[in-house]
Amino acid sequence: MVKNIFQDVVTRERKSIRHVPIPRKERESNEQSEDILYEREEFQIEESGSFSWRRILLWGIAGLFFILLIIALLTSFTGATVTVSAKAQTVSVQQEFIASRDDGTKLRFVPLPIDETTETVIPAEIERKVEERATGTIIIYNNFSDKPQRLIKNTRFETKDGFIYRVGNSIIVPGRMRKNGQLVPGSVEAAVVADSPGSEYNISLTDFTIPGFKSDPARFSAFYARSKTSMSGGFDGVVKVPSEETLRLTRASLREIAVRSIREQKLAASPPGYVLFDGAIAIxxxxxxxxxxxxxxxxxxxxxxxxxxxxxxxxIAREIAKVAIPNFNGTPVDIPNLKGLIFLLKEPQGGAAAEAQTIRFSLQGEARVVWLFNAYKLREALLGKNRDELASVLLNFPSIERAEAVIRPFWSRAFPKNP
Structure with missing residues (x-):
């Protein structure tokens, strides 16, 4: 029988080194090697633990730097806050005053002129014979002297065509004055009414003379008037008109609207630092x-x-303090509730008030008077002073009742030397 040689070769291949089992001694040797590696890993962990001490040291240095930075900031932001309570007193006021429009007077007023027309449309319910007089506005001039001239109620003004119009109130025409080296006539506006009803008195702009001055040629030529508006509203005939009751209620409503509107407008137009009392109006x-x-x-x-x-x-705060506080020395004061006082106008009255040179009025109520002080001077007086010197500094400020100071940083005992 012939031998299978390839089978013998295959048999020897099965006994290759890849299939030879490892002896026990060699396995033990390998296991020992692995144990050594583990021991080295444990040693490396101990080294990382020593690194944490360096981190603690770094954090400590950073914390110390932060504390020093905070101290530096507190030291750099030095300053002081002084809370001041001004001297104050509540007084009872019941006094009459006289004010002038002239500059330099102790109590000066500023007039804000009023000339408002309100209107509305209402039903005309009744036929009636109507006689209405034309009305309008004129400007009266005084080129006679530098002294004011009073014109009485119903003073006549005549056009070149002979139409007569009259003023409804007594009027003061200011005297002429010198402006830029030239004499300028004094002037004042006035409402006039036609002497008779009728549409013929509805005229356009024109000039007027004053018949009452004809006996004095110089005065007659130097006093004159010119239209500011045309004359209108004159009528004589039968028309439909509103009932008397409707007309009365409508006119009352229009007057209320006018007064409310005037107060709002003039309050907005008041110069800064000026006060407008509710009763300080003459219309x-x-x-x-x-x-x-x-x-x-x-x-x-x-x-x-x-x-x-x-x-x-x-x-006005100073004048109130003068009459209400004994031995008041004229120190600047403020009255926060000034507008709450009751204002009663005595003179003048009526539409000529815009030209008044003086006014007389009374004030009543409880006024809270607060003394004023110069905050800049107080700050300058405290620069570089010790905290304990605050009381002695305040002796030079009699308007201050008391003051409290907070100085930064908190351990400082003196006010800053520089503002």
């Missing part, structure tokens, strides 16, 4: 004739003229 109302509109309706107008008066707050 007069002129009821203009109803005008036919669309056949069955009428246009009703109310004209309001006069002035409101504003006062410099520091001046």
């Amino acid at each position: 007069s109302h002129v009821s203009l004739p109803p005008e036919p509109k669309d056949g069955n309706r009428s246009l009703v107008k109310e004209r309001t003229t006069g002035a409101v008066f504003v006062f410099k707050e520091e001046d």
Whole structure:
């Protein structure tokens, strides 16, 4: 039988080194090697633990630096805050005052002129024979002297065509004055009413003379007037008109609207540092004739003229303190509730108030008087002073009742030397 040689070769291949089992001694040797590696890993962990001490040291240095930085910041932000309580006193006021519009006076007022027309349309319910006089506004000039001239109520003004119009109130025309080296006539506005009803008195702009001065040629030529508005509203005939009750209620409503609007406008127009009291107003109302509109309706107008008066707050506060506080030395004071006092205007009255040179009024109520002090001077006086010297510094500021100081940093005992 022939031998299978390849089978013998294959048999020897099965006994290759890849299939030879490892002796036990060699395995033990390998296991020992692995144990050594583990021991080295444990040794490396011990080395990383020594590194944490360096981190603690670094954090300690950083913390110390942070504390030093905070101290430096606290030291750099030095300063002081002084809380001051000013001297104050509540006084009872019931006094009459006189104010002037002239500069340099102790108590000065500023007039804010008023000339407002309010209107509305209402139903015309009744046929009636109507006689209405034309009305308008003129400007009266005084080129006669530098002294003011009083014109009495119903003074006549005449056009070149012979139409007569009269003023409804007594009027003071200012004297002429010198401006830029030239004499300028004094002037004042006034509302006038036609001497008779009728549409013929509805005229355009024109010039007027004063018939009452004809006996004095110099005065007659130096006093004159010119139209500011045309004359309108004159009528004589049968028209539809509102009932008397409707007209009365409408006019009352228009007057209330006018006064409210005037107060709001003048309050907004008041100069800074001035006060407008609720009662500091002198006005007069002129009821203009109803005008036919669309056949069955009428246009009703109310004209309001006069002035409101504003006062410099520091001046009137000082004058109140003078009369209400014994031995007041004129130190600047403030009255926060000044507008709460009751203001009663005594003179002047009516539409000519805008031209008044002086006014007389009374004030009543409880006033809170607060003394004022110079904050800049107080700051300068405290620079570089010790905290304990605050009381002695305040002796030079009698308007201050007490003061408290907070100095930074907290351990400092003196005010900063520089503001």
